[in-house]
Amino acid sequence: DAGVIQSPRHEVTEMGQEVTLRCKPISGHNSLFWYRQTMMRGLELLIYFNNNVPIDDSGMPEDRFSAKMPNASFSTLKIQPSEPRDSAVYFCASTDNRGVTLRAQYFGPGTRLTVL
C-alpha cells in the first residue's frame, strides 16, 4: 500500500514568493496532520484535520500560513508570502482515529523548504 505522499520533495524559493505544499494521506485514514521540523524547535504540529475539517490550528505561526483539505485524499499547506525563517522540513502525517483503539500517525517523506 502507498504511504503518505508529499510533493514537492524539495522547494527552493525567494523571499516573498508563495509556496504550496501538497499531501495525499493514506487511503482510509480520516485524520491528517501538518508538522514543521527545524533543528532549533524540533517537530511542531501546525494544524490537523478530522474528516476534512480543521480541528486545531493553534500551531500555525501566523496569517501567512494557511491549510486546506478539500477532500479526504488531498491537503495543501500554503505560505504567502514566504520568509527565510520559514525554511524547514514540512511533514504531513495521517492516521485512522475511528473507534477506541490507539493508532499511530504515519508520516510522509517531507518537503524540504528553503527560502532565500
Place this chain on the structure above:
Amino acid sequence: GQNIDQPTEMTATEGAIVQINCTYQTSGFNGLFWYQQHAGEAPTFLSYNVLDGLEEKGRFSSFLSRSKGYSYLLLKELQMKDSASYLCAVRDPGATNKLIFGTGTLLAVQP
C-alpha cells in the same frame, strides 16, 4: 501545559543494549509513542504504551510508568543502522489525535 524531556545525545556500541529515557509532565495521560527518525528521513512509528508495563517488539521494547511520568525505549543487540534520532511523543489528553513530541535523542552506534 505539556513538557517532554529526553537526553539530547547518546552513544552506544554495536551489539550492546541501550536505554533511552523520556519523562513527561502533562495535565492528563492518553498514550505515549516512540518514533525513529534517520537523518534526512521521516519519523517512523516504533511502539506505543497506554498502560503501565513493558511492550516488546523484537529488538525494541518500550516501558511506561504513568505514576512517575516516565517511559524508556530499550534497544537490544544494537546494529549500526540503529543510529538515528528517537522521538518520544505524548498524546494530548485534551485532543485525541494531537501528539506532543519531545526534541528527540540522537543515538550514535559505534563499532
